[in-house]
Amino acid sequence: xxxxxxxxxxxxxxxxxxxSFVHRLDPxxxxxxxxxxxxxxxTSASYAANILLLGFSFLVSAASRINPGQVLRGLKPAWPxxxxxxxxxxxxxxxxxxxxxxxxxxxxWGPFTLTNAGLRVVVVSIMRLVVxxxxxxxxxxxxxxxELARGAERLxxxxxxxxxxxxxxxxxxxxxxxxxPVFATELEDALKARIVRGxxxxxxxxxxxxxxxxIASLLVPLFADALRRADELANAMAARxxxxxxxxxxxxxxxxxxxxxxxxxxxxxxxxxxxxxxNAFAW
Amino acid sequence: xxxxxxxxxxxxxxxxxxxxxxxxLFPSVGFIPVPxxxxxxxxxxxxxxxxxxxxxxxxxxxxxxxFGIFSFLRATLPLFKDPLVAIVPRVLIGIVAWAAYxxxxxxxxxxxxxLAIAAMLVAAGFxxxxxQYSVILGxxxxxxxxxxxxxxxxxxxxxxxxxxxxxxAAILGSFTNTSLVLGLATLLGYLPLQGVILVAATHGIPEAxxxxxxxxxxxxxxxxxxxxxxxxx
Numbered sequence: 001x002x003x004x005x006x007x008x009x010x011x012x013x014x015x016x017x018x019x020s021f022v023h024r025l026d027p028x029x030x031x032x033x034x035x036x037x038x039x040x041x042x043t044s045a046s047y048a049a050n051i052l053l054l055g056f057s058f059l060v061s062a063a064s065r066i067n068p069g070q071v072l073r074g075l076k077p078a079w080p081x082x083x084x085x086x087x088x089x090x091x092x093x094x095x096x097x098x099x100x101x102x103x104x105x106x107x108x109w110g111p112f113t114l115t116n117a118g119l120r121v122v123v124v125s126i127m128r129l130v131v132x133x134x135x136x137x138x139x140x141x142x143x144x145x146x147e148l149a150r151g152a153e154r155l156x157x158x159x160x161x162x163x164x165x166x167x168x169x170x171x172x173x174x175x176x177x178x179x180x181p182v183f184a185t186e187l188e189d190a191l192k193a194r195i196v197r198g199x200x201x202x203x204x205x206x207x208x209x210x211x212x213x214x215i216a217s218l219l220v221p222l223f224a225d226a227l228r229r230a231d232e233l234a235n236a237m238a239a240r241x242x243x244x245x246x247x248x249x250x251x252x253x254x255x256x257x258x259x260x261x262x263x264x265x266x267x268x269x270x271x272x273x274x275x276x277x278x279n280a281f282a283w
Numbered sequence: 284x285x286x287x288x289x290x291x292x293x294x295x296x297x298x299x300x301x302x303x304x305x306x307x308l309f310p311s312v313g314f315i316p317v318p319x320x321x322x323x324x325x326x327x328x329x330x331x332x333x334x335x336x337x338x339x340x341x342x343x344x345x346x347x348x349x350f351g352i353f354s355f356l357r358a359t360l361p362l363f364k365d366p367l368v369a370i371v372p373r374v375l376i377g378i379v380a381w382a383a384y385x386x387x388x389x390x391x392x393x394x395x396x397x398l399a400i401a402a403m404l405v406a407a408g409f410x411x412x413x414x415q416y417s418v419i420l421g422x423x424x425x426x427x428x429x430x431x432x433x434x435x436x437x438x439x440x441x442x443x444x445x446x447x448x449x450x451x452a453a454i455l456g457s458f459t460n461t462s463l464v465l466g467l468a469t470l471l472g473y474l475p476l477q478g479v480i481l482v483a484a485t486h487g488i489p490e491a492x493x494x495x496x497x498x499x500x501x502x503x504x505x506x507x508x509x510x511x512x513x514x515x516x
Contacts, residue, residue: 038366078359085360085473092475121472125361132364136356168293172345175297176304183305187312219312219326219497223302223333224504230298234291243290 016141021259022064023142027151029260033267034139040271041128045098045120046281049274050127056270057134064142071137072130082129086122093118099282149173150252167248183226190218285507286338296342299330300349306330307353315493324490327354328376332456332498335380336449337507343377350376362473372463380456387448395439395447402454403432409484416481424485431492446499446508453498454491461487 017023022030037053044050061068075082091112096103100117107114143151153170160166195201237243286292306313306327315324331350335343351370358364387395406428414421439447465483468474502508 042365075359082360085362088475088478089473092477093472095472097472125473129359129361129364133359140356168289169345171293172297172300175294176300176349179298179301180304180308183301184309187305187309219329220500220504222312223329223501226298226302227295227333227337227501227505230294231291233298234286234288234294237294238288238290243288 014141015144016066018065018142020063020065020142022060022138024259025142025263026254026256026260027143027147028155028254029256029264030139030143031148031151031155032264034135036267036271037135038132040274041131043275043278044128044281045124045278046283047120047123047127048281048283049278050124050131052270052274053131054127057131057138060138061134064138066138066141068134071134071141074137075130075133082126086126089125090114090118090122093121097121098124145177146174146252149177150250150254154254165244167244179226179229183222186225187218187222190221286342292338292342295338296334296345299334299338299342299346302330303327303346303350304353307350307357324486324493326493326497328373328457328460329453329494329497329501331373331376332380332453332494333501335377335382335456336384336452336498336502340378340381343381344374345377347373347375347377362468365471365473368464368467368471368473372460372467375463376456376459379459380452383455384448384452387451388445392439392444395451396436398451399432399435399439402435403428406432406484406488409480409488413481413484420485424488427488427492431488443508446503449502449508450495450499453495457491457494458487461490 041053058068061071094103094113094115097117097120100120104116105113106116149170153166156164156166286295313327315326327350331343331347334346351373355366355369363369407425410421410425410428413424461483465479469476469479
């Protein structure tokens, strides 16, 4: 019955408490930094730029006092699939890509054509994947979920004048996170109740997969109950006049410090340079 | 139980986002084994569809955004690590579902009937294409399309109008997910065009059917569709 302990598997990005430079940064800095670097990653098609970004990711990892090997471990089980899709991509790509302006066929076999551009696409895609994976994992490793929610809300506040309800969006996010364990427990309880009453349950390898049919039939009651809960909660909030974010103050006050400005400046310098010079790389 | 006030919409979006994340964390509920190339049909788009039907375009779009961001964060394939491929189509799931629901709820039975027949023909057309590659797979999809089409026609003629509207919203929402994700992936060069149409049909059709069945069941369970539950006491 151990496999039924759903709550054990609830990790939405593991927070690793450490004393590091990156841990102490304002969550807004980290979110903006990730955004800028992600933009730089998606516009860089050259090997040089991607190597630079990869190096920068390792730098961030060092500044967070988190072992890069540990960060990359999450990708390990996916490698066969990554290589499979890379092979498919390489077998059909025949347009110019990035610095590779003249397409040259390297290998041909039936309907599959490997070109120099295809090779670049595959290598760059994998490099991009590694960089983005590292940066997003490091973000969740160094920032708690509540910090992230608060940071996102503060970042969205200026858009309030255009009608974007920053507080409500943050509330949606917080509610979502609050309810995930509640529903997981409910799912687990419902499943156990069925088993106790004699429903078939298979053990051993791939237990959860072989019992998927059972678990899937719980989907409708789970959703129906969740929707009823939502209705009740909304009524409760409305009854207590907790309906909008106007005039609300917060316990967790976010303040930019010198370290934040410096980090943001560095990230902005790197990203914006790479974006501006994206077509200038020869290799 | 459609969300009327602002606070209802906020809470609905939060709860449905929680369900999206839950389904994503537990593959046993997030994927239902179906005989398709991928082995299982995803159910992660169902909360987004429900958001669109019950809460309107904003709620649906927001839940879709959660789906997209979650998918982006957990992606290990370069294909899905592209925010454009992972996030944009998903936001549209809820919006398309809402649009389809409102349109279908207002359409007359005969219009829905014609649409169901048209959908069946399109699906059969795809199945015919697949027959060129693999007879077994093509035959299977053809049978599935005809059976589902027949069921939909029966449903339209006998079922509750709102339930039909919900089913239509689910089918179109599911297809938005399949077609836009695969379409953007092809456009950005991640996948070859020839294989994509094949995958879209063999995977998209069963997934749409699963979504329609589950979403309609949920809608009936919460009272949005189907005959009102009257106490028999």
